[in-house]
Amino acid sequence: MRLRRRQGTMEVLKDLTDLVVLDPKNNKGKWNKIFGNDRPIYVELGMGKGKFISEMSSRNADVNYIGIDMYDELVRKASDKAFEIREAAGQGKPENLRLVLFNIEHIEEVFAPQEIERIFLNFSDPWPKKRHGFRRLTHPRFLQRYQQILNKRGEIHFKTDSRSLFEFSLNSFADMGLRMRNISLDLHAEGRREDLVMTEYESKFADQGINIHRCEVLIGEASLQEHVEHLAKSL
Amino acid sequence: MRLRRRQGTMEVLKDLTDLVVLDPKNNKGKWNKIFGNDRPIYVELGMGKGKFISEMSSRNADVNYIGIDMYDELVRKASDKAFEIREAAGQGKPENLRLVLFNIEHIEEVFAPQEIERIFLNFSDPWPKKRHGFRRLTHPRFLQRYQQILNKRGEIHFKTDSRSLFEFSLNSFADMGLRMRNISLDLHAEGRREDLVMTEYESKFADQGINIHRCEVLIGEASLQEHVEHLAKSL
Numbered sequence: 001m002r003l004r005r006r007q008g009t010m011e012v013l014k015d016l017t018d019l020v021v022l023d024p025k026n027n028k029g030k031w032n033k034i035f036g037n038d039r040p041i042y043v044e045l046g047m048g049k050g051k052f053i054s055e056m057s058s059r060n061a062d063v064n065y066i067g068i069d070m071y072d073e074l075v076r077k078a079s080d081k082a083f084e085i086r087e088a089a090g091q092g093k094p095e096n097l098r099l100v101l102f103n104i105e106h107i108e109e110v111f112a113p114q115e116i117e118r119i120f121l122n123f124s125d126p127w128p129k130k131r132h133g134f135r136r137l138t139h140p141r142f143l144q145r146y147q148q149i150l151n152k153r154g155e156i157h158f159k160t161d162s163r164s165l166f167e168f169s170l171n172s173f174a175d176m177g178l179r180m181r182n183i184s185l186d187l188h189a190e191g192r193r194e195d196l197v198m199t200e201y202e203s204k205f206a207d208q209g210i211n212i213h214r215c216e217v218l219i220g221e222a223s224l225q226e227h228v229e230h231l232a233k234s235l
Numbered sequence: 236m237r238l239r240r241r242q243g244t245m246e247v248l249k250d251l252t253d254l255v256v257l258d259p260k261n262n263k264g265k266w267n268k269i270f271g272n273d274r275p276i277y278v279e280l281g282m283g284k285g286k287f288i289s290e291m292s293s294r295n296a297d298v299n300y301i302g303i304d305m306y307d308e309l310v311r312k313a314s315d316k317a318f319e320i321r322e323a324a325g326q327g328k329p330e331n332l333r334l335v336l337f338n339i340e341h342i343e344e345v346f347a348p349q350e351i352e353r354i355f356l357n358f359s360d361p362w363p364k365k366r367h368g369f370r371r372l373t374h375p376r377f378l379q380r381y382q383q384i385l386n387k388r389g390e391i392h393f394k395t396d397s398r399s400l401f402e403f404s405l406n407s408f409a410d411m412g413l414r415m416r417n418i419s420l421d422l423h424a425e426g427r428r429e430d431l432v433m434t435e436y437e438s439k440f441a442d443q444g445i446n447i448h449r450c451e452v453l454i455g456e457a458s459l460q461e462h463v464e465h466l467a468k469s470l
Contacts, residue, residue, distance in 0.1 A: 174415040
C-alpha cells in the first residue's frame with residue numbers, strides 16, 4: 001500500500017500514550033500489567049488501517065487485543081479508526097486495545113514465551129515471487145516463532161484473497177505438523193459465518209466477488225485437545 | 236455420467252478373465268497371488284472410463300494397479316482403454332492391472348487390512364447437497380475404511396475440480412488428524428507437475444481453464460516418517 005506521508009505522524013503517536021506503544025520491547029512478558037488484567041491476548045500481525053482489530057476489541061471486552069504494523073502512518077490511521085468505532089458504539093476509551101509500531105520480523109522480542117493466545121493474519125503480503133517466499137508470514141520460520149509466543153490454547157486465524165498464498169500456507173502448516181480446522185476456500189459463500197469481522201480489504205474484495213480463503217491453525221495442546229473432544233461428540 | 240447401455244456388456248466382461256474381476260471378494264487377502272508378485276498395489280476408487288489407471292499401469296511396471304467402478308459399462312470402456320493404451324505403447328497384455336466391478340461402499344470386503352499401498356480418488360462425485368455429505372468418498376466414514384486397508388506406507392492421492400468437495404475433504408482429512416502434503420489449489424498452473432497423468436475429466440477441464448485441486452494424504456506411519464525426514468533435510 002502506498003502511503004501519503006503526513007507531517008508530524010510520530011508526534012501524534014507519541015501523544016497517544018494510552019493506545020499506541022512505540023517501544024513494545026519494554027513490555028515483553030508484562031503485557032498483562034499494561035492491560036491491568038489476565039485476560040487472553042489476541043494479536044493481529046499487519047493490522048493495516050486497523051478496522052479489524054478495532055472492531056474485534058469493541059465487540060469483545062473480555063479479550064485484550066494488540067494490532068501491530070511497521071508503518072507509522074498506518075498506526076496513526078488505526079488509532080483514528082479505533083476512536084471512531086468506539087464513538088459510534090457509544091463506548092469509552094479502547095482500554096482492551098493497543099496499537100504497536102514494530103517490524104514483525106522480530107516478533108519474539110515483543111512477546112515472552114506463551115504470552116499470547118491467538119494470532120490473526122489478515123490479507124498478509126503474498127510475496128508472489130518464489131525467492132521472496134521466506135518473507136511470507138506463514139513461512140515455517142515465522143510459524144516456529146509463533147509457536148513459541150502462543151500459549152497452550154494458542155491458535156492462528158488466517159485469511160487471504162490470494163490463492164497462491166493460501167496454498168503455500170496450507171502446505172506450510174501441514175509440513176510443520178500443525179492441525180488445521182474450519183478451512184474455507186470461499187468464506188463469503190451464501191449464508192456462511194456472517195459474524196466474522198471484515199477487514200478493509202475484505203469488504204472491498206467481497207463486494208467485487210473475489211474469493212476469500214480462511215483457516216484456523218491449532219498450535220497449543222489445549223486447543224487441539226478441545227477440538228478432538230468436540231469432534232468425538234459430533235460423530 | 237449417463238451411460239448408454241449396450242447389450243451383452245456382462246458377457247464381454249466375463250470373457251476378459253485376465254483383466255476384469257467380477258467377484259473381487261474372493262481375492263481379499265490374495266491380491267498378490269492374483270498378480271503373481273509382491274509389488275505394491277495402488278487402487279483407483281471410481282476409475283470411470285479408465286484412462287488414468289491404464290496409463291499409470293502402462294508407465295509403471297513395478298506397481299500393481301486396480302481400478303474399481305460400480306458400473307459395468309464403465310468397466311467395459313476401461314478394458315477397451317487398457318488394451319488401446321498398451322497397444323499404442325507397443326506393450327503386451329496389461330499384467331499389472333485389474334479392473335474390478337464393485338461398489339466402493341463395501342471396499343473393506345475386497346481388501347484385507349494393509350493389503351494396499353495407495354488410493355487414488357480422481358474427480359469423485361461431489362454430492363453437493365449437504366444431506367448427501369456422507370456419500371462423499373472423502374467423508375470420515377470412508378477415511379476410516381481406507382486407513383484399515385492401507386499399509387504402513389499408505390497414501391491417498393486426491394484430485395478434483397470441485398472447490399466445495401476439496402474444501403470438505405481438506406477439513407475431513409484435518410479433522411481425522413491426517414497429515415497432508417503437496418496441496419495444490421491450481422494443479423495445472425504454468426510449469427507444474429507435467430508428469431502427472433490426467434483423467435478424461437481433467438483433460439477437458441484443463442482445456443477449459445477450470446482449476447484442478449489436488450493433495451496427498453499420508454496415512455501410514457512409514458510414509459509420514461519418510462516425509463518428516465525429507466522435510467528435515469530440506470530445511
